[in-house]
Amino acid sequence: MKNPWDGIIPEEEQQVYEAAGFGRRAGLGRKPALLIIDVQYRSVGTTPQPIQEAIKEYPTACGDVGWAAVGQIATLLKDFRAKGWPVIYPYVSRKESFDKGRISDRVPTVMGIEGRGYDFIEDVAPVEGDILLPKKHPSSFFGTPLASYLVEAGVDTRVVVPHEAVYDRSQVSHAVNLFDMAAKYADVMSVNELQVELAKIA
Amino acid sequence: MKNPWDGIIPEEEQQVYEAAGFGRRAGLGRKPALLIIDVQYRSVGTTPQPIQEAIKEYPTACGDVGWAAVGQIATLLKDFRAKGWPVIYPYVSRKESFDKGRISDRVPTVMGIEGRGYDFIEDVAPVEGDILLPKKHPSSFFGTPLASYLVEAGVDTRVVVPHEAVYDRSQVSHAVNLFDMAAKYADVMSVNELQVELAKIA
Amino acid sequence: MKNPWDGIIPEEEQQVYEAAGFGRRAGLGRKPALLIIDVQYRSVGTTPQPIQEAIKEYPTACGDVGWAAVGQIATLLKDFRAKGWPVIYPYVSRKESFDKGRISDRVPTVMGIEGRGYDFIEDVAPVEGDILLPKKHPSSFFGTPLASYLVEAGVDTRVVVPHEAVYDRSQVSHAVNLFDMAAKYADVMSVNELQVELAKIA
């Protein structure tokens, strides 16, 4: 299998997208930035374990698949730090009493995340100089100044999603979202392939 | 089967979401608005036919599944017009020469849509008093004043997605996106169920 | 004199606005919220004094005029707390090393604000349940989720600016901005007049 969505998106559906002209790659630019999301303990749990166990610690935790992705993020993070390229952490703000009634209507359990849940995972935590952006919504762009920081840093690279470095609690949903993004919004590639592309930038 | 994603999202994955507390419904408010999207000929083609044929007319056309959804939209539209509730059409702006280099990098064929492609489908076209909002991005909110119009109209209803009235070119992607929305962002229900809920509003 | 801008905006200019139809009031709604800005010590200094002295403590401090406004804010805040209406504090985030090169290009001195500069002024500080929104830009809306919180709270009141409860480092600029807002964007009224209007809301 070549793509993470093979076997999930039927072959004939993939052929329609291909015939209609979707999914061309846009390529990297000259000034990349690394956007790191979902690296708080609330998203993976404090220790690797199957998701069925992980949700007992934090309802939002994805367990093993999250920890596997964190390992890949660490690899890319090392590359970006070596080059001195910008590293940006949009992160989930601790829920406050005034946040009740929003996302908590649909997922009431998110209000109860405590302790280390909002801390960054140690292996990939931010360091001095990294850009930290609290967010109240799932999107890293909505209601945050992320766009301003990208412009300020002169970032010119289109969206690339290294597929082993992202994760979701449903493997089917994960694969299908990668397919959707590859069709219309992002270059989806392996971490290894991305490292090769990044190495070409002076 | 009860949900559009049954048989696509594995049962054990659905159980994890349930156990973690995802997917509670938020309910309607007292002031709904109907947001109608994807009702230009470019999205379905000028006549119902299988998608493999439809994309030969417009690469973005979904064919039969789109036309089926348009029929359901017409049903809801009639209800909203009878009540005098706001009807909003965020629609895709005709691509101009200055749009080249954006989405067209990934889907170059979208630059070539002509003729009636940007016209509204006759059965569900806007009438005087409806709110028309041109958009340049896939999202109806990004780069448009949609949020302002919703606030101005006093709309208080959370997002409801009537699943037969929306569509996508991949059936798997369609079902999975409904699942994701139901888990975190929207009340996903049948058109019939929505009509029952709307009838309860004075 | 009736308006804060009388004597600054010439009479004949005011007549043109009047003749062209600018400056009608929009009125309050039924659900107000209090948006409190510029109540960190960086904006007024830690003690009331003339601005020429205040800027020696913090370059952004306005001194006496700021402290006078804070007293008026305290009055309105008391009214809102008594009614249980939402109180929102968009506040300036502490400048981090990664903020260098933005606003700091034009006002390099803002990078050096330390100590209590980012603390809230004690008399009008937030309490449990108030909505706190860090901002990186001057606007309270840009790059923040403020709009979402207003919608979530069902706030339906148009913008009202109580003129003694806002301030600026230039009195001319202050008066002229009130005039511009009254002409096009807000109901500008005295704190007393606003209290009378608020008392009419059940």
Add this chain to the structure above:
Amino acid sequence: MKNPWDGIIPEEEQQVYEAAGFGRRAGLGRKPALLIIDVQYRSVGTTPQPIQEAIKEYPTACGDVGWAAVGQIATLLKDFRAKGWPVIYPYVSRKESFDKGRISDRVPTVMGIEGRGYDFIEDVAPVEGDILLPKKHPSSFFGTPLASYLVEAGVDTRVVVPHEAVYDRSQVSHAVNLFDMAAKYADVMSVNELQVELAKIA
């Protein structure tokens, strides 16, 4: 007098800003774009005349001062076209019946602008390849995809306001807004000075 606000913002107020460190210039980048606003007949009238007469044609018209600025815009536009740099026109959308109740609450006369009011002034009208962005709000950024187009075009130049090429219906308000912008948000310079700076870009 050196600045457009001299004689309006008192000398002692200007000294406070200077002492506090406001108003440093940020300088141009390497990739400028020309943002042209307020060049529809509604903003100046169909012919140059005093504002007292101009508002009888369109309540929003500024008359002579607007026409003087349009002449300066034409000069800069010629320079940008010669260089092939991007030219962007955020423009006011024709008011529709569904726009009633927004800005029209404060300025009810804006709903009645007809005829050529929304047409571009002939001397500075857009040509094929220019970026046209309809707007419903006064800001060119709010509810429009302007930011996306600037990013897409790789524009890296901070905001410069050539003061003879902008205008307002109040001369005092105009001068004071230039002062505010120069203090915090933009490099305010003469058209001539800007031309010199632009000529330095390859």
